[in-house]
Amino acid sequence: ELKVEQNPLFLSMQEGKNYTIYCNYSTTSDRLYWYRQDPGKSLESLFVLLSNGAVKQEGRLMASLDTKARLSTLHITAAVHDLSATYFCAVDLNDMRFGAGTRLTVKP
């Protein structure tokens, strides 16, 4: 059964710092997605990664996919308060399996 594990589950960081969120999954797949969810809101798509070595960047966020290691990373550069949210990775293997989410808090 496909398992998707994110770590850390909680992340508190200061503005201006860098950090990486990790997403490991247990079954071969080359379809990985990152979503953001603000409190009380729905999910917003951030990145779609569809091949080994894929790298996508948007603003202070950069996502990458290593299908051989079954690992995706979401790197945050020079964090700002507006990035505070919960970030989910999801792997598509006939159905979409989500990680537990990483609750990110960026403090001044």
Add this chain to the structure above:
Amino acid sequence: KAGVTQTPRYLIKTRGQQVTLSCSPISGHRSVSWYQQTPGQGLQFLFEYFSETQRNKGNFPGRFSGRQFSNSRSEMNVSTLELGDSALYLCASNPGGPNEQFFGPGTRLTVL
């Protein structure tokens, strides 16, 4: 382009009742998926419909069912509600294939 809409946004039911939730996908999107989100279990896949056919189903009891209409609108039904069915139910649509999903605002169901 209008986004995914879900109705109702909030719902309160009692145990044993049944409920129907509705989802209208983005125009042109033929795939609709449903998810249940709870603090304890996180986001769990319920089912996916594509062109009126259920393509995939998650590990939920038969009390959870769904359907899709010819205009791609989808409904999900939960019968004999249990307290544990209290959750945020999210609908997502995409054109089909390995594309990002666009999520609706969700329906928050509370079972008393």
